[in-house]
Amino acid sequence: MIDLRALRDSPDRLRASQRVRGEDDAVVDRLLDLDSRHRAALTRFEGLRAEQKSVGKSVSAAAPEERESLLARAKELAAEVKRAEAEAGELSADLDRLLREVPNIVEDDTPVGGVDDFVVVEEVGTPREFDFTPRDHLELGELLGAIDTDRGAKVSGARFYFLTGVGAQLELALLNLAMQQAAANGFTPMIPPVLVKPETMDGTGFLGAHADEVYRLEADDLYLVGTSEVPLAGYHAGEILPAESLPTRYVGWSPCFRREAGSYGKDTRGIIRVHQFNKVEMFVYTHPDHAHEEHLRLLAWEREMLDKLELPYRVVDIAGGDLGASAARKYDCEAWVPTQGRYRELTSTSNCTDFQARRLNIRFRDDSGKPRHAATLNGTLATTRWIVALLENHQRADGSVVVPEALRPFVGRDVLEPVKK
Template identity: 85%
Template structure:
């Protein structure tokens, strides 16, 4: 949710942000008009209520000949007050609805454009030159007895899978390595709930443009999360945090669910785009003035994980038109996928500034003791999709896969060998 006071002071900032996102700039004028009308209605209501109170006080001390006239005036004012209050409430609800539809202000410096207009910030490692034709992750996973999409589809339908044997060990090892790294850097480990209330899902910005991606359980009015960002954002809802304790850093391990609406025919092979997966997610509550620097720290921790797994990757600055509703700036790390001869997203980290905190009423006290809205940030540290990059980049000609050294203590072996099945 954007700050209306800041909008009044600098409406052009939102205009620029909307333009960078490729969104409608006219919403700025509609917001300003509705905000002005609501404030006018509130002022009228408060003025009439004050007059009503003064007339009410005058009745008891008025002379008998004046009392009847004052009572009639009080009755008329009572009706006007009710009408003015209803009008102010109506305009307030309309304004709240319009504000809820407006995405976060894009951070200055983010690229303009859509999904293909990102800026490459850095490239790390060189894609491997194979002296054999590399297999894709599904063929490798099947030979290793690690991935079973056929039985996944039999049990649950398309885009579901089983991780079996070394596949399960690889995922557990990957997620444990991520948890260990996060805890070593001061994060509090959490295993959050994966079902959340509507106000929590809406507060994080996932029930607007992304509502089609979310699984809803109507009988319980609960939502399955697509990332532990959602429950972790709700963790401190309606709380005032101690400013000297910021930043609060949490690391959440959860199963995630996405409907993949609109992705028909895309990435149907393997486990790149699936309905259920596991993820380790960083989430931070920070002082707004420190959010930009904290965002860069989250990116650095993501890069550290990718370096440990010895993967070639690039870092990209996502264009405004490809940002989620809550994000002011987003950086992705994309690993090289040999079978596709292109980079694919493995991590994403977003600075949501105070957008989510305003919706969820998460504040801290400033130096003067006044409550202010905190900033929230998130970043992926490991997820099931990483198995794709690990298998494909570290495969050998015989179908075996070298386990990156950092993962070996968690997986319990140096090489994953084909099962012969």
């Protein structure tokens, strides 16, 4: 959640942020009003309680003729203190609820607008020109014995699939390469749980506007994660991290689950938009003053992976109206998909500043020894979806696919060949 003290000092920052996101900036006045009333109620409660204590001490020392009136006043004060405490508690709860509905404050130069208003930062590589009609990733996957969506649907329903043979090997190769790269850059590898408590899911900001995307196990009151960002953010919940340990970098490998609510009819062919996939996710805790630079480092590591896989891609700066609630800034890397004639998202990296850390109470001690909330950041390093771009961009006329050199040690071959049926 946002910093209430910072809001009091600079309310226009949140107003401007809300406008960039396309959200109602009147929430600022509602927050300030609730905050003012809450503080006034607290002051009244504390004043009444102090008077109650004073009267209580006076009773035992009072003369007999004064004791009765003091006892009556003590009784009145007890009732007033109870009412004042209840009022302060209700206002506190109202304020907390409203704060949790307000998204993070965006960085100052975040593009304005919605899903189509991103800014292209850079294009890398040139989309390949084919001297044959390219096959899409599903046709290639079926020729290679790598993807089976028919049996995925038979076993589990729409948007499920099997990766078989070289398909499974290719995904493991991608994920292992990503883990290797992250570990070489100082990340601690993690295999996190993929079922989390409500407070962890809510703490990372995933139970707001996009709650219908999340799978919930009602009998256990647990949620299936859509990214290992969630358990990695909860890993240090309620803790004070040593300042000298920052930045603390983790890289998580996990299956991920998304309901894809609202995507009916979109990307129904193949494995672009599915309910279950594997992902390697970078996650960082750092000093808030260093978060912007760390964000650019995460982006650079994502680009390094794409370069290793010899994919043409572009980097886009996501507009405010398309940011998740926790993100102050987000960059996507989108790879060229030849049969669609457009770029499709493969990676995202978000700077969440101290938004998640406030909700999860994750702090560090600054140079003066005072606890401060840390900043958190995340970034994708590989997912199942990357197979789409790999197969399509590296295909040959006979349906075989050249394995990028960086992946060959993990796949064990230079070329994926069609299987005989």
